[in-house]
Amino acid sequence: MPRTTDGDGTPVPQRLLAAATRLFAEQGYDRTSVQEIVEAAGVTKGALYHYFGSKDDLLHEVYARMLRVQQERLDAFADADEPVDRRLRAAAADVVVTTIEHLDDAMIFFRSMHHLSPEKNKQVRAERRRYHERFRALVEEGQKTGVFSTATPADLIVDYHFGSVHHLSTWYRPEGPLTPQQVADHLADLLLRALRP
Amino acid sequence: MPRTTDGDGTPVPQRLLAAATRLFAEQGYDRTSVQEIVEAAGVTKGALYHYFGSKDDLLHEVYARMLRVQQERLDAFADADEPVDRRLRAAAADVVVTTIEHLDDAMIFFRSMHHLSPEKNKQVRAERRRYHERFRALVEEGQKTGVFSTATPADLIVDYHFGSVHHLSTWYRPEGPLTPQQVADHLADLLLRALRP
DNA sequence: TTACACATACCGACTGGTTAGTCTGGCCCG
DNA sequence: CGGGCCAGACTAACCAGTCGGTATGTGTAA
Missing domain, CATH: 1.10.357.10 (Tetracycline Repressor, domain 2)
Structure with missing residues (x-):
């Protein structure tokens, strides 16, 4: 099975989207770094740019x-x-x-x-x-x-x-x-x- | 006389504020660089940080x-x-x-x-x-x-x-x-x- | 009235730090 | 054993704010 999920069972793309949504709302888009998003989602940049173009x-x-x-x-x-x-x-x-x-x-x-x-x-x-x-x-x-x-x-x-x-x-x-x-x-x-x- | 005004007669602080207002509205705060503001106002960073703290x-x-x-x-x-x-x-x-x-x-x-x-x-x-x-x-x-x-x-x-x-x-x-x-x-x-x- | 000191107004190169996105390589499931 | 999935170091660019320096005006005292 591809490891698109982690311990919590939520697929990686959805975890990324959820983390991004929360951080964008809290801090604004420009103030949120890609690094913060991937850390909040428990993955790394490689994962993010695998599922999203930018x-x-x-x-x-x-x-x-x-x-x-x-x-x-x-x-x-x-x-x-x-x-x-x-x-x-x-x-x-x-x-x-x-x-x-x-x-x-x-x-x-x-x-x-x-x-x-x-x-x-x-x-x-x-x-x-x-x-x-x-x-x-x-x-x-x-x-x-x-x-x-x-x-x-x-x-x-x-x-x-x-x-x-x-x-x-x-x-x-x-x-x-x-x-x-x-x-x-x-x-x-x-x-x-x-x-x- | 201190040269707080330029050819157009508007004082430098007001020119800076007007330029910043327009640019912030057009591009957003984070997307507007200090360099852009001073260029639009026809001065340099020295002038901006002379009148404003940040x-x-x-x-x-x-x-x-x-x-x-x-x-x-x-x-x-x-x-x-x-x-x-x-x-x-x-x-x-x-x-x-x-x-x-x-x-x-x-x-x-x-x-x-x-x-x-x-x-x-x-x-x-x-x-x-x-x-x-x-x-x-x-x-x-x-x-x-x-x-x-x-x-x-x-x-x-x-x-x-x-x-x-x-x-x-x-x-x-x-x-x-x-x-x-x-x-x-x-x-x-x-x-x-x-x-x- | 001149000369010198001082202040205000501004210039622009530079610094230290941050960032989005890339890329190579490795893991692991089928 | 191959390819989807992902790690993480790396790059190139950008940016806020600093700082030493210059120019012009103002006050003062000889």
């Missing part, structure tokens, strides 16, 4: 993983067979819970975009846009059917909500008074109340 | 400048002789306009906090907390007097709004369809609508 690749993988998960979840909520306000509320609350559950990923996402190589940056932006557009479509559907106010452009609504999601990694602390679900309910309520006609 | 000092100065301006403006709006909903709306809209007018500063603010030395970081956090608390006091005043809904804790309201302000540096482009004032009006309206009882 330090940059590691960062890109964090983005890809997060975008994949969020897009899948959004699609599921948006496609549900419910009134549009219920679908939007569910999607808006879910992204809050998911973001809190992966606060490290979120921290890295919004703080380290500019550290990606130009091509990877472009790719991430494109996927992100796809995500936003799906969300915006929900808002527009509600506006067209008169369920939501049309006072504010749907684009702005989306940026408004994702601003607050983005901001979570700055202020949310697990030891704080609110559970992820409570925060999600509050933020979704705020969105829906702002959208009342 | 690269870190330069970053801290950006933060201090921004916090000073925002706090002054908030205080002015909060102290005005008007109903609380008008005061909150004015303050909420003003911070949006000011942030858009200094998008580089805002970008650096939210992206580079963790690059500050621990003491400076602590200091910035303290000033920022003071700012938030002043804003929160406005929300609480409105909630106590029944002008705003009490469904959501005031803390969360503040983070909700500043999330969207924070996010501006990610999506707002001067060449886009909305003027800073229009964006500010929309975001302030969203906040006030979410607060309707």
Whole structure:
């Protein structure tokens, strides 16, 4: 058996990714040396450059993983067979819970975009846009059917909500008074109340 | 006369700060070398280390400048002789306009906090907390007097709004369809609508 | 008014340290 | 016994901050 796993049973690539995620979130991308990552994962540089092309690749993988998960979840909520306000509320609350559950990923996402190589940056932006557009479509559907106010452009609504999601990694602390679900309910309520006609 | 100015008449320290602000926003703090900054300002390292103690000092100065301006403006709006909903709306809209007018500063603010030395970081956090608390006091005043809904804790309201302000540096482009004032009006309206009882 | 001392403003080569990525070689499983 | 998997020394480049030096202005005393 190839020794892609160690005593703990987790495959080396995943150990590297987990170590990198934690360190990037704690110290920032540039402040984290490749040496630190491999030490935290219990391997050496040889292993890292066997599985990943560059330090940059590691960062890109964090983005890809997060975008994949969020897009899948959004699609599921948006496609549900419910009134549009219920679908939007569910999607808006879910992204809050998911973001809190992966606060490290979120921290890295919004703080380290500019550290990606130009091509990877472009790719991430494109996927992100796809995500936003799906969300915006929900808002527009509600506006067209008169369920939501049309006072504010749907684009702005989306940026408004994702601003607050983005901001979570700055202020949310697990030891704080609110559970992820409570925060999600509050933020979704705020969105829906702002959208009342 | 000491030659603290050059052909363009701007004093050297301010030229350095302006160059650093632009470069930090464009490339990030760690990716910007001291050499680049001094070249952009048309001086050399000797000049930089004559006026500033470290690269870190330069970053801290950006933060201090921004916090000073925002706090002054908030205080002015909060102290005005008007109903609380008008005061909150004015303050909420003003911070949006000011942030858009200094998008580089805002970008650096939210992206580079963790690059500050621990003491400076602590200091910035303290000033920022003071700012938030002043804003929160406005929300609480409105909630106590029944002008705003009490469904959501005031803390969360503040983070909700500043999330969207924070996010501006990610999506707002001067060449886009909305003027800073229009964006500010929309975001302030969203906040006030979410607060309707 | 001149001359000398001192301070401020700045220059730019240099140093000590760090880093991403490479490469050769060896281990071990099938 | 061969190739996927990995070790770890090595390289080439870069960077923050230092330091001795120069130039220009200001105060002071003969």
